[in-house]
Amino acid sequence: MPLLLISGFPSSGKTHRATQLQSAFEAKIANSTDARISRLTVHLINDESLGLSREVYHSARPEKDARAAEYSAVKRVLGKDAVVIADSLNYIKGFRYQLYCEAKALQTPSCVVHVGTPEEKCRELNNTLLNDPSKPGGYVEEDFDNLVFRYEEPNGMTRWDSPLFTVLYDDENPPIDEIWDALVGSDGKVKVVKPNAATVLTPAAPSNLLYELNKTTSAVLATIASYQTNHPGEPGGKVTVPNCSVAVELPATTVTSPQLQRLRRSFVALNRQYNLEPARLKSLFVEYLNDEFLKLG
Numbered sequence: 001m002p003l004l005l006i007s008g009f010p011s012s013g014k015t016h017r018a019t020q021l022q023s024a025f026e027a028k029i030a031n032s033t034d035a036r037i038s039r040l041t042v043h044l045i046n047d048e049s050l051g052l053s054r055e056v057y058h059s060a061r062p063e064k065d066a067r068a069a070e071y072s073a074v075k076r077v078l079g080k081d082a083v084v085i086a087d088s089l090n091y092i093k094g095f096r097y098q099l100y101c102e103a104k105a106l107q108t109p110s111c112v113v114h115v116g117t118p119e120e121k122c123r124e125l126n127n128t129l130l131n132d133p134s135k136p137g138g139y140v141e142e143d144f145d146n147l148v149f150r151y152e153e154p155n156g157m158t159r160w161d162s163p164l165f166t167v168l169y170d171d172e173n174p175p176i177d178e179i180w181d182a183l184v185g186s187d188g189k190v191k192v193v194k195p196n197a198a199t200v201l202t203p204a205a206p207s208n209l210l211y212e213l214n215k216t217t218s219a220v221l222a223t224i225a226s227y228q229t230n231h232p233g234e235p236g237g238k239v240t241v242p243n244c245s246v247a248v249e250l251p252a253t254t255v256t257s258p259q260l261q262r263l264r265r266s267f268v269a270l271n272r273q274y275n276l277e278p279a280r281l282k283s284l285f286v287e288y289l290n291d292e293f294l295k296l297g
């Protein structure tokens with residue numbers, strides 16, 4: 001069932017918002033006369049529920065393990081009659097993308113709540129937590145700075161970060177009804193997301209998937225390179241890709257070959273674990289590029 005991803009700076013108030021949403025959702029479920037809704041439960045997954053300390057963010061390996069723990073915890077409950085609130089930093093775009101794919105593969109909606117507390121306020125809250133051993137949380141300064149530096153802000157223009165709700169520190173409550181509507185639907189209609197051919201998980205990944213991913217994405221880059229060669233000094237433009245229903249929409253700024261290669265590599269890394277339909281690879285990559293180009297302007 002639906003997935004709500006919370007994302008925000010360290011000590012920004014993510015758990016504060018997650019518990020507000022959890023209580024509000026539980027009240028809606030308790031008051032519903034629709035059996036499809038009244039059987040739902042709300043699962044809050046965060047560092048506390050997973051027994052993780054903030055120290056995991058001090059070095060790469062434990063942090064990676066912590067993310068893997070969150071990922072499996074979300075996956076474990078996602079298919080059940082549950083509304084899952086993933087209340088963690090969720091600061092890496094690729095990680096949010098993977099969770100989005102998990103939800104989509106189960107034909108269930110997802111959305112992102114960005115806790116938009118400014119950095120200086122987060123620092124103040126963080127210092128208060130550090131000085132109060134009776135409360136959980138608080139990051140040592142070096143980890144706090146590092147996490148803020150690496151934070152990849154959600155972008156509502158991308159499919160995996162939308163719908164996106166931003167909650168400011170002074171907002172008394174998040175937009176609960178709108179979020180509920182995005183996840184569960186109004187008027188007792190439980191939402192079902194149309195599966196995307198690309199994200200339906202099939203039992204066994206084709207063994208040549210990595211080969212196909214590399215071949216297809218390289219072919220798309222070759223088409224873009226040839227377009228750029230034929231249109232020197234002209235950024236922007238629409239590139240028709242052979243045998244693909246979607247065209248590449250180049251941004252107004254010039255995209256260099258290393259930039260394109262970087263995007264290609266991240267697409268391959270993100271998707272190599274999914275059993276993607278080879279026929280959909282090309283359009284999926286083009287859609288991914290277009291999403292990324294939108295950010296370049």
Ligand SMILES: Nc1ncnc2c1ncn2[C@@H]1O[C@H](COP(=O)(O)OP(=O)(O)OP(=O)(O)O)[C@@H](O)[C@H]1O
Nearest residue numbers: 009010011012013014015016017125137138169170
């Ligand atoms: N909007 C707010 N209004 C009042 N208090 C808040 C608000 N946001 C956060 N706080 C307080 O700030 C502290 C940190 O909040 P919280 O634990 O929710 O942050 P977090 O983002 O979940 O932290 P972490 O990054 O460690 O998971 C808590 O004491 C919380 O009560």
